Amino acid sequence: MPEGHTLHRLAGLHQKRYAGTAVRVQSPQGRFAASASVLDGSVLERAEAHGKHLFHFHGPDRIVHVHLGLYGTFTEFELPLAEPRGQVRMRLVGGTHGTDLRGPTACELLTDAEVAALRDRLGPDPLRADADPDRAWRRISRSRTSIAALLLDQKVLAGVGNVYRAEVLFRHGIPPYTPGRELPREQWELIWADLVELMADGVRVGRIDTVRPEHEPEVTGRPPREDRHGGEVYVYRRAAMPCLVCGTPVATADLVGRKLYWCPSCQAG
Structure with missing residues (x-):
């Protein structure tokens, strides 16, 4: 299972490539399709990590929570788009790059309150400035x-x-x-x-x-x-x-x- 540094590294990459731009969000596999349709065309405000959890903030009460678990991976690619390979749970595209998420334990759309409750259950993260x-x-x-x-x-x-x-x-x-x-x-x-x-x-x-x-x-x-x-x-x-x-x-x-x-x-x- 990826350790916390991997999620913070991903958050930094996604912040650099996608934050502040309108993004396309799709679910070729279909399991995230309803949430993807809500997010498609929205601006990704920021990406951040807490422990082994990654968050994409698309605005109030529109936060994508990802936990990779044992088998989850993000595959980064440059545009133009190619047909998705395998079971892509979420595809995010913006600017000059895109990323495909496969096999996560969790990929879900949460509200602000749900994210706050999740983070309250986690201990301090040595990589976060707000850690106690x-x-x-x-x-x-x-x-x-x-x-x-x-x-x-x-x-x-x-x-x-x-x-x-x-x-x-x-x-x-x-x-x-x-x-x-x-x-x-x-x-x-x-x-x-x-x-x-x-x-x-x-x-x-x-x-x-x-x-x-x-x-x-x-x-x-x-x-x-x-x-x-x-x-x-x-x-x-x-x-x-x-x-x-x-x-x-x-x-x-x-x-x-x-x-x-x-x-x-x-x-x-």
């Missing part, structure tokens, strides 16, 4: 749930996924099963600051890189990571491989339906 990290800390500091599980709970923290979860805990030497209420406030502040920086870098470059300069392949002489997700990471999807810092085999386990990765030595506590 203390709101997340209040939930974490009272919880018996492990910090590894809490970081994936979108009601606690919005936008963080499996990669950033594993990597930020490694970077700060935190045992993943530490109960939230046992995490020192100073460590939470370091986690938050690190997520702000790492995720902003993800928006800029379009991939997740978490390895510090001294552990880069060019410095250590190790082969670069080869993975379809790209990016240099410490533990994510490196089960049984040697830790890049201490050489201990990376451990893995299932936690809240996702694979958890950590170094038993570097994150011993």
Whole structure:
């Protein structure tokens, strides 16, 4: 599932290409047809993201909400238009470009009140200027749930996924099963600051890189990571491989339906 930096990157692209112009909105697949007919020809006022949610604002009570889920993708293209391929839920065209949305978990037209209610259910997003990290800390500091599980709970923290979860805990030497209420406030502040920086870098470059300069392949002489997700990471999807810092085999386990990765030595506590 795309992590929050991907949605913010999309929001920035759509803001640049389509905001402030009248857009064509269609649903070749048909599942978004009624809403597309309402929006077709309207001006896209702005695009923004909150966590793993993307919003296209077309005016009062006309907001497209998209959650990509596991299989959703946007395909960008330049004009002229070509016939849509596959099951295109929503096609948006404006200016010199268009984008096709396929396979999302959600693509729906919401009112202002519905968007506000949705966002109220989400935790603070490290990529938003209006984020309040203390709101997340209040939930974490009272919880018996492990910090590894809490970081994936979108009601606690919005936008963080499996990669950033594993990597930020490694970077700060935190045992993943530490109960939230046992995490020192100073460590939470370091986690938050690190997520702000790492995720902003993800928006800029379009991939997740978490390895510090001294552990880069060019410095250590190790082969670069080869993975379809790209990016240099410490533990994510490196089960049984040697830790890049201490050489201990990376451990893995299932936690809240996702694979958890950590170094038993570097994150011993």
